[in-house]
Amino acid sequence: xSAAWDVFYRQMIPxxxxxxxxxxxxxxxxxxxxxxxxxxxIGCLLATCKILPKSSFAVKLLSGFSDFYVxxxxxxxxxxxxxxxxxxxxPIMGVQIPIILEAILAFGLNSGAYVxxxxxxxxxxxxxxxxxxxxxxxxxxxxxxxxxxxxQAIKNVVPTLGNEFIALLKxxxxxxxxxxxxxxxxxxxxxxxxxEYIIPYIVLALVYLVLVLAVxxxxxxxxxxxxxxxxR
Amino acid sequence: xIDVKNVYKSFGKKEILKGISCSIExxxxxxxxxxxxxxxxxxxxxxxxxxxxxxxxIWLDGSLITSADAALHKEFFVDGKLNxxxxxxxxxxxxxxxxxxxxxxxxxxxxxxxxxxxxVMQNMTLAPVMLKVKTKAEAEExxxxxxxxxxxxxxxxxxxxxxxxxxxQRVAIIRALAxxxxxxxxxxxxxxxxxxxxxxxxxxxxxxxxxxxxxxVVTHEMGFAREVADRVLFVNEGVIAEEAPPAxxxxxxxxxxxxxxxxxxL
Numbered sequence: 001x002s003a004a005w006d007v008f009y010r011q012m013i014p015x016x017x018x019x020x021x022x023x024x025x026x027x028x029x030x031x032x033x034x035x036x037x038x039x040x041x042i043g044c045l046l047a048t049c050k051i052l053p054k055s056s057f058a059v060k061l062l063s064g065f066s067d068f069y070v071x072x073x074x075x076x077x078x079x080x081x082x083x084x085x086x087x088x089x090x091p092i093m094g095v096q097i098p099i100i101l102e103a104i105l106a107f108g109l110n111s112g113a114y115v116x117x118x119x120x121x122x123x124x125x126x127x128x129x130x131x132x133x134x135x136x137x138x139x140x141x142x143x144x145x146x147x148x149x150x151x152q153a154i155k156n157v158v159p160t161l162g163n164e165f166i167a168l169l170k171x172x173x174x175x176x177x178x179x180x181x182x183x184x185x186x187x188x189x190x191x192x193x194x195x196e197y198i199i200p201y202i203v204l205a206l207v208y209l210v211l212v213l214a215v216x217x218x219x220x221x222x223x224x225x226x227x228x229x230x231x232r
Numbered sequence: 233x234i235d236v237k238n239v240y241k242s243f244g245k246k247e248i249l250k251g252i253s254c255s256i257e258x259x260x261x262x263x264x265x266x267x268x269x270x271x272x273x274x275x276x277x278x279x280x281x282x283x284x285x286x287x288x289x290i291w292l293d294g295s296l297i298t299s300a301d302a303a304l305h306k307e308f309f310v311d312g313k314l315n316x317x318x319x320x321x322x323x324x325x326x327x328x329x330x331x332x333x334x335x336x337x338x339x340x341x342x343x344x345x346x347x348x349x350x351x352v353m354q355n356m357t358l359a360p361v362m363l364k365v366k367t368k369a370e371a372e373e374x375x376x377x378x379x380x381x382x383x384x385x386x387x388x389x390x391x392x393x394x395x396x397x398x399x400x401q402r403v404a405i406i407r408a409l410a411x412x413x414x415x416x417x418x419x420x421x422x423x424x425x426x427x428x429x430x431x432x433x434x435x436x437x438x439x440x441x442x443x444x445x446x447x448x449v450v451t452h453e454m455g456f457a458r459e460v461a462d463r464v465l466f467v468n469e470g471v472i473a474e475e476a477p478p479a480x481x482x483x484x485x486x487x488x489x490x491x492x493x494x495x496x497x498l
Contacts, residue, residue: 133347136334136337136408147362152349
């Protein structure tokens with residue numbers, strides 16, 4: 001075992017493998033964080049489309065689009081979406097962007113579908129009396145939504161949103177399909193170049209575990225701050 | 233002040249209001265009672281359009297605030313065809329009017345509905361400041377004055393979850409007052425309270441009545457109706473079955489359903 005350690009150590013430090021690992025870690029974090037942010041923006045918009053009172057044709061159209069979007073992005077695997085964007089959609093459109101952006105885009109679009117359902121659930125979980133009280137005071141729909149309903153909805157969805165972020169973080173390990181070097185790919189490269197697989201992959205697993213635990217801690221912190229006015 | 237004209241409202245297949253009409257005069261205290269499911273809350277909620285009437289009109293201070301029948305108005309027809317564009321802009325104007333109308337009608341709910349994400353102070357200043365009825369300083373001054381009146385000045389920075397039921401409802405009442413409304417609508421304000429706390433809320437409402445506030449109160453508190461009301465309405469099966477000043481209403485009820493109802497609740 002100690003021989004295997006020596007090989008791993010040599011690859012990591014003197015041969016500067018750690019630089020690749022840090023680069024991979026950076027890419028993983030970048031894709032997950034920016035992906036979730038894009039997902040939240042898309043998700044909030046889609047959820048709003050579905051929750052608006054269905055009085056006009058335009059709203060029904062938006063709600064239909066929202067259903068379609070969720071069906072597409074939830075109905076196909078992430079890897080397939082990634083491959084489609086990289087090998088089909090962007091080449092057809094003749095657009096060239098850095099592959100890291102492609103990965104961020106793919107994860108953002110995908111996450112939007114899940115976040116929209118999370119946000120919709122969150123908005124519906126806020127008692128209708130809150131909306132009625134806002135409207136009865138003369139606030140319009142948007143003002144009531146923005147100041148009363150959404151802040152409470154977001155508080156209610158923080159745990160679920162945290163779940164989504166953790167899932168996203170781990171799922172970024174498929175980006176090597178379009179040649180982005182993430183955390184997984186960096187360790188894979190180290191393992192492949194030394195033919196020693198045991199230690200790199202165990203360390204890889206531990207790094208993910210530590211990442212997820214750290215994220216869990218941050219989510220708890222956010223939740224505690226948001227729940228300042230709560231009984232529970 | 234408020235005129236309800238021939239209003240119909242159904243929820244699904246169930247018809248709740250069946251052509252109800254009534255009017256509330258300035259400075260009047262009107263108490264609405266009736267069996268559960270009779271439509272008394274729906275009537276109240278139609279007054280500030282939390283429920284949109286299917287048919288009929290609501291007037292506030294001489295202006296029509298319902299648009300349910302707008303499609304029937306002659307001026308939206310050109311050569312026998314509905315002018316949709318004009319109707320749309322009319323409806324848009326209507327919805328602005330609705331928000332303006334609601335600013336003049338304070339509403340108190342059975343379940344208080346204080347904004348859980350805001351402190352007592354923020355609950356009271358949000359709407360006046362956001363709707364530019366008052367500046368922030370004015371709104372805060374008024375809020376403090378009202379809080380002092382109900383003896384809850386020390387709770388101004390608490391969240392609603394830290395208040396008792398009675399305190400919540402009293403804050404909900406002064407939150408509505410902070411908009412300086414012309415009329416206050418109460419939807420069973422004491423029904424969700426512990427018996428011990430009913431008194432403090434009723435006392436505040438009596439106080440308001442003494443100040444000359446126009447009030448419409450849906451309640452099961454017969455004592456309050458007797459003491460405070462100028463007029464009591466009995467709503468039964470979607471219509472007003474009887475209306476009279478309290479002495480007559482309770483002393484000499486006419487409608488058989490009212491006689492039966494009063495026997496049970498008194």
